[in-house]
Amino acid sequence: MRIGILLPESKTTRYEAFDRPLLQSELQKLLPGVQIDYYNAGQNATTQQTQVDTALTKGDKVLVLDAVDSKSIQNSVQKAHDAGVKVVAYDRLAQGPVDAYVSFDNVKVGQLQGTALLAALGSDAASKQIVMINGSPTDPNAAQFKQGAHSVLNGKVKIGKEYDTPEWDPNTANQEMAGAITALGAPNINGVYSANDGMAAGIATALSAAGMHVPLTGQDAQLDALQRIQAGTQTMTIYKPYQPEAAAAAAVAAQFAQGKTPGSDLLPDSVTSGSGNKVPAKLITPIVVDKNNMCQTVVKDGLYTAAQIGITC
Known part of the structure; x- marks a missing residue:
């Protein structure tokens, strides 16, 4: 079983220091033996589109995607959807037929x-x-x-x-x-x-x-x-506590990877993306x-x- 994690950049310290290791450890906990393919787009939308293509070629069944550009990634999301690959939009809501969204309010x-x-x-x-x-x-x-x-x-x-x-x-x-x-x-x-x-x-x-x-x-x-x-x-x-965000995204991705549909316990909210797609979501409360x-x-x-x-x- 393969899952792709696609993060947007490394200028902001959170992605490499927290999101990547937390997502990986949570997925490994929920899916022992899972193969994780990791990508960082370096703030380049075109690079991220290529990375999605690579993930699909490798046979990733679920993509946890934090989009560099929510609009330009839409075609890549559509490609994944057409290939039967589930897309969990992480932290940023990508356009296109994403299957779930985990972020903060x-x-x-x-x-x-x-x-x-x-x-x-x-x-x-x-x-x-x-x-x-x-x-x-x-x-x-x-x-x-x-x-x-x-x-x-x-x-x-x-x-x-x-x-x-x-x-x-x-x-x-x-x-x-x-x-x-x-x-x-x-x-x-x-x-x-x-x-x-x-x-x-x-x-x-x-x-x-x-x-x-x-x-x-x-x-x-x-x-x-x-x-x-x-x-x-x-x-x-x-x-924005990264641990609960990563844990929630990993739990949703694990359900998809096992051929299940995450319920309202994991995705209690709903959002509409810029492309008009309604997406089940979990929105976590931020802290001052x-x-x-x-x-x-x-x-x-x-x-x-x-x-x-x-x-x-």
């Missing part, structure tokens, strides 16, 4: 980020101005984070500049932030919405270069982000992490030790 992520930013801005947020630096336009999750953030921020604070950042690139985010500072003036920027921690790193560098200290959001609970939160140069991050709850969240779950972050629990 991404609109909720944006809402939590926006709420935290407003709280950090204080009771006079309406008189203040922020910059929004969103994720990649090819990532459907980015659109949902953005939607959730806007649902909270619109009308509550002025949005002076807003960017959609190709490939979630930290260097591009750094340039966007520097451009916003030039355009608006450092004294006129009171906070920054960053959709993830990788970009927040680039943004924090631009803020520091301009001598600015303002609230800054993030997501993914990367180690460097937790260290920035402790240092006061980032306000919060979103912790700030200076006050690291010990109770990321340290308690074993994501990092207190020493790695530089705190005492």
